Amino acid sequence: MTQQKTILRALAGETLDTPPIWMMRQAGRYLPEYKATRAQAGDFLSLCYNPELAAEVTLQPIRRYGFDAAILFADILLLPQALGADLWFVTGEGPRLSTITSADELAQLKPLEAIHDTLNPVYETVKILSQELPKETTLIGFAGAPWTVATYMIAGQGTPDQGPAHALKAENRAVFEGITDRITEGTIAYLSKQIEAGAEVVKLFDSWAGSLQGEDFTEFSIKPMQRITAALNEKHPGIPVIAFPRGAGERYTGVHAATGADCVAVDDGVDAAWAAEHVQVDGCVQGNLKSSHMVTGGQDLVNETRRICDAFSKGPHIFNLGHGITPDANPDNVQLMIDTVRGG
Ligand SMILES: Cc1c2[nH]c(c1CCC(=O)O)Cc1[nH]c(c(CCC(=O)O)c1C)Cc1[nH]c(c(CCC(=O)O)c1C)Cc1[nH]c(c(C)c1CCC(=O)O)C2
Numbered sequence: 100m101t102q103q104k105t106i107l108r109a110l111a112g113e114t115l116d117t118p119p120i121w122m123m124r125q126a127g128r129y130l131p132e133y134k135a136t137r138a139q140a141g142d143f144l145s146l147c148y149n150p151e152l153a154a155e156v157t158l159q160p161i162r163r164y165g166f167d168a169a170i171l172f173a174d175i176l177l178l179p180q181a182l183g184a185d186l187w188f189v190t191g192e193g194p195r196l197s198t199i200t201s202a203d204e205l206a207q208l209k210p211l212e213a214i215h216d217t218l219n220p221v222y223e224t225v226k227i228l229s230q231e232l233p234k235e236t237t238l239i240g241f242a243g244a245p246w247t248v249a250t251y252m253i254a255g256q257g258t259p260d261q262g263p264a265h266a267l268k269a270e271n272r273a274v275f276e277g278i279t280d281r282i283t284e285g286t287i288a289y290l291s292k293q294i295e296a297g298a299e300v301v302k303l304f305d306s307w308a309g310s311l312q313g314e315d316f317t318e319f320s321i322k323p324m325q326r327i328t329a330a331l332n333e334k335h336p337g338i339p340v341i342a343f344p345r346g347a348g349e350r351y352t353g354v355h356a357a358t359g360a361d362c363v364a365v366d367d368g369v370d371a372a373w374a375a376e377h378v379q380v381d382g383c384v385q386g387n388l389k390s391s392h393m394v395t396g397g398q399d400l401v402n403e404t405r406r407i408c409d410a411f412s413k414g415p416h417i418f419n420l421g422h423g424i425t426p427d428a429n430p431d432n433v434q435l436m437i438d439t440v441r442g443g
Pocket residue numbers: 122123124125126127128137143170171172173174175176192193194241243257304306423
């Protein structure tokens with residue numbers, strides 16, 4: 100089968116003259132049109148659960164910039180909510196959830212079949228997007244990886260060092276593993292539905308993988324991602340998986356083989372030349388540009404973009420940032436990055 104979409108070609112292992120490009124958080128608060136649609140929806144969660152408006156914000160950066168991929172507009176914390184956690188967002192601070200730290204609370208989570216009652220609007224967004232996206236644009240679905248989702252469910256919010264999750268892991272391993280297992284099963288069911296609705300690629304965000312030390316990194320970042328990837332490969336052969344164990348450092352080496360992912364996303368904590376030698380050697384890589392360049396722009400942005408393209412030019416590569424674009428970014432700098440990638 101000949102693969103036309105550039106993102107799918109890179110994910111299949113092809114080295115392209117110009118890397119395809121998309122950007123984490125490309126639909127976000129740095130764009131005035133996003134802020135307008137979010138205001139129309141009322142708040143962030145109402146936007147996530149409104150298929151027409153969620154599809155609209157997903158399409159906005161495609162219209163403005165012509166990225167090679169669109170990422171479904173949703174959030175990694177919708178799955179905990181679907182499992183029964185209360186979820187809300189505090190303006191200027193971030194997410195808040197009801198916490199889960201005991202066997203009783205674990206037993207009260209909803210059964211897997213029930214998650215779709217909450218998540219159906221997300222699948223509806225995917226369906227709209229698969230109709231409305233330009234034919235050359237790849238649609239990426241996503242979920243949080245189990246460790247990262249567990250850190251929020253256990254602490255009830257984002258934490259600098261994921262202390263509460265590490266504490267539960269040390270104090271009550273059975274409950275901790277019960278939580279990560281439930282998230283793993285839920286993620287397989289959630290991503291399967293996204294794929295059935297039209298997602299062509301899925302990405303697992305393990306934003307807090309970096310705080311897992313020693314064996315814990317293998318046990319709680321790599322293994323759950325491997326389980327999810329294997330289950331999806333079996334149910335939906337041919338759908339590529341991108342794994343993003345953020346902050347893995349030198350442990351990025353071997354992540355393709357250990358997880359079975361088709362692509363490994365690297366943050367900005369590793370050098371591109373190092374990642375070419377140690378990570379891209381095993382398959383497609385994505386990421387690495389510091390998102391602060393989207394704020395500062397200028398010649399530094401151009402030089403860094405070129406340096407990353409050069410470092411990854413000998414293998415499959417998807418251009419992206421090392422983490423999400425921030426609200427203070429200048430939309431013109433995004434265009435400068437794209438022009439540099441595409442125009443040299
Ligand atoms: C940890 C995490 C979350 N969500 C996500 C992660 C993993 C990636 C990462 O490390 O950033 C992933 C995510 N969140 C969002 C997407 C949509 C797709 C995309 O454009 O990348 C994706 C893939 C939308 C969002 N998710 C959120 C926003 C901002 C909400 C708003 O409009 O106010 C967006 C566009 C809110 C959110 N959601 C989350 C936090 C901590 C916050 C608050 C921080 C912030 O305000 O930036 C949880």
